[in-house]
Amino acid sequence: MSEMRYISTRGGMDPIGFQDAVMCGLAPDGGLIIPASIPNISDKLDAWSELSYCDLAFEVTRLYTDMPEDDLRSIINKAYSTFRHPNVCPTVKAGPVHILELFHGPTLAFKDVALQWLGGLFEYILGKRGGHINILAATSGDTGSAAIHGVRGKDGITIFVMHPKGRVSPTQEKQMTSVLDDNVFNLAVEGTFDDCQTIMKNIFCDVEFKKEHAMGAVNSVNWARVLAQIVYYFYAGLQMRKTGTDNLRFSVPTGNFGDVLAGWYAKQMGLPVEELILATNENDILSRFFNSGVYSAADVVPTLSPSMDIQVASNFERYLYYLLDCDADKLRTAMNDFEENGRLSVPLTDGKVDPLFSAGVGNTASTMEVIKRYQKEYGYLLDPHTAVGVSVSEKLGLDGAPVICLATAHPAKFGQAIIDATGEDLGHHPILDALEDAETHCSDIAADEQTIAQYVADHT
Numbered sequence: 433m434s435e436m437r438y439i440s441t442r443g444g445m446d447p448i449g450f451q452d453a454v455m456c457g458l459a460p461d462g463g464l465i466i467p468a469s470i471p472n473i474s475d476k477l478d479a480w481s482e483l484s485y486c487d488l489a490f491e492v493t494r495l496y497t498d499m500p501e502d503d504l505r506s507i508i509n510k511a512y513s514t515f516r517h518p519n520v521c522p523t524v525k526a527g528p529v530h531i532l533e534l535f536h537g538p539t540l541a542f543k544d545v546a547l548q549w550l551g552g553l554f555e556y557i558l559g560k561r562g563g564h565i566n567i568l569a570a571t572s573g574d575t576g577s578a579a580i581h582g583v584r585g586k587d588g589i590t591i592f593v594m595h596p597k598g599r600v601s602p603t604q605e606k607q608m609t610s611v612l613d614d615n616v617f618n619l620a621v622e623g624t625f626d627d628c629q630t631i632m633k634n635i636f637c638d639v640e641f642k643k644e645h646a647m648g649a650v651n652s653v654n655w656a657r658v659l660a661q662i663v664y665y666f667y668a669g670l671q672m673r674k675t676g677t678d679n680l681r682f683s684v685p686t687g688n689f690g691d692v693l694a695g696w697y698a699k700q701m702g703l704p705v706e707e708l709i710l711a712t713n714e715n716d717i718l719s720r721f722f723n724s725g726v727y728s729a730a731d732v733v734p735t736l737s738p739s740m741d742i743q744v745a746s747n748f749e750r751y752l753y754y755l756l757d758c759d760a761d762k763l764r765t766a767m768n769d770f771e772e773n774g775r776l777s778v779p780l781t782d783g784k785v786d787p788l789f790s791a792g793v794g795n796t797a798s799t800m801e802v803i804k805r806y807q808k809e810y811g812y813l814l815d816p817h818t819a820v821g822v823s824v825s826e827k828l829g830l831d832g833a834p835v836i837c838l839a840t841a842h843p844a845k846f847g848q849a850i851i852d853a854t855g856e857d858l859g860h861h862p863i864l865d866a867l868e869d870a871e872t873h874c875s876d877i878a879a880d881e882q883t884i885a886q887y888v889a890d891h892t
């Protein structure tokens with residue numbers, strides 16, 4: 433059991449323990465919750481290389497959590513028993529890159545890694561403390577279904593998931609709306625993902641409402657999610673290191689900056705990461721930021737990789753906090769700037785924001801080209817999100833240390849994109865094929881905070 437305390441990036445929260453941090457989601461001052469320190473485990477790399485996925489998850493998470501070790505172990509084992517691969521997150525070779533497959537969970541996307549664990553944590557904490565929690569989530573597709581599958585049928589939990597109407601893939605929509613458990617409410621919001629996210633932030637900032645309705649979050653701002661994702665960087669990285677390289681490179685298709693942030697934490701903990709390749713689609717606020725120091729929002733455009741169709745990255749604030757010397761005053765000023773002017777900037781050193789990060793854009797044409805070529809030449813079918821990461825890593829150059837590309841979804845989730853790219857209907861998975869005729873349940877709703885708060889109040 434660790435004594436780790438958690439603080440807010442905006443400096444307005446007394447330190448709290450892990451379980452409180454999980455239940456809070458966002459800090460009451462509007463900031464993001466971060467650990468007060470980052471443990472360094474450089475001396476454990478060799479020992480950790482020999483561990484199974486679940487044992488490694490135990491070693492990583494015990495540094496940050498405050499439950500008895502037997503309880504922690506059983507939450508982890510239960511969470512990853514839902515995965516269909518014995519190694520949970522295996523790495524395979526595809527042509528010139530290594531693919532870290534994060535999609536063997538119940539909804540076939542990497543968000544299961546975090547949300548199967550988070551669902552179990554909620555159940556555990558509520559079981560100890562008693563009470564009920566109402567989860568509100570905003571999703572651009574994968575989060576929603578992974579969150580729903582993480583908590584469906586669990587006692588003490590009701591979940592409301594907002595998705596931008598008509599802007600998630602038909603498969604993603606089915607994966608959410610076909611879950612008919614009484615504790616699951618799907619809301620199709622007439623707006624963009626950013627609208628959904630803003631509504632959620634505002635509802636959570638209403639401290640009275642949040643308290644009265646015991647609101648909690650599962651969105652990528654929940655620290656427990658980032659924590660679960662740190663594990664697979666160690667798992668894949670340490671296997672690669674055993675083959676004799678000490679310089680690890682990861683390529684990460686990025687939307688809300690949650691996945692790649694976990695890689696940043698892994699590096700701070702002592703994993704020898706030489707480079708994090710941040711890959712965006714045309715919604716490129718983050719790649720522009722790392723190449724120019726300017727973080728400025730633009731309109732969201734729909735792409736082949738809808739889970740990355742995001743302009744305001746909810747986890748970015750955590751990274752910015754560290755970049756601004758862990759100075760909550762500086763962070764608040766920067767975020768206020770961004771909220772007022774849609775823009776903030778940081779200084780560059782040698783033309784870069786951070787020597788650890790390289791960043792680039794994989795546009796629609798190169799995404800399709802990569803899907804087609806990897807299928808044809810290497811017999812490996814990439815989903816469009818993963819293809820964005822592969823495309824950017826190729827563009828930035830594959831010479832040097834091996835590149836581990838994070839595969840964030842199974843290609844079957846984006847069957848139409850696979851047809852468009854390859855000309856063949858190759859993206860299938862029995863679980864998804866079975867959804868075709870499933871009964872669904874979902875309510876259309878205006879992109880209006882008041883209306884949505886009322887809906888939640890009426891259904892809790």
Ligand SMILES: *Cc1c(COP(=O)(O)O)cnc(C)c1O
Nearest residue numbers: 574687688689690691739817840
């Ligand atoms: C959510 C998601 C991403 C982006 O992850 P972030 O943590 O938001 O950067 C990429 N690919 C898929 C398939 C996703 O579901």
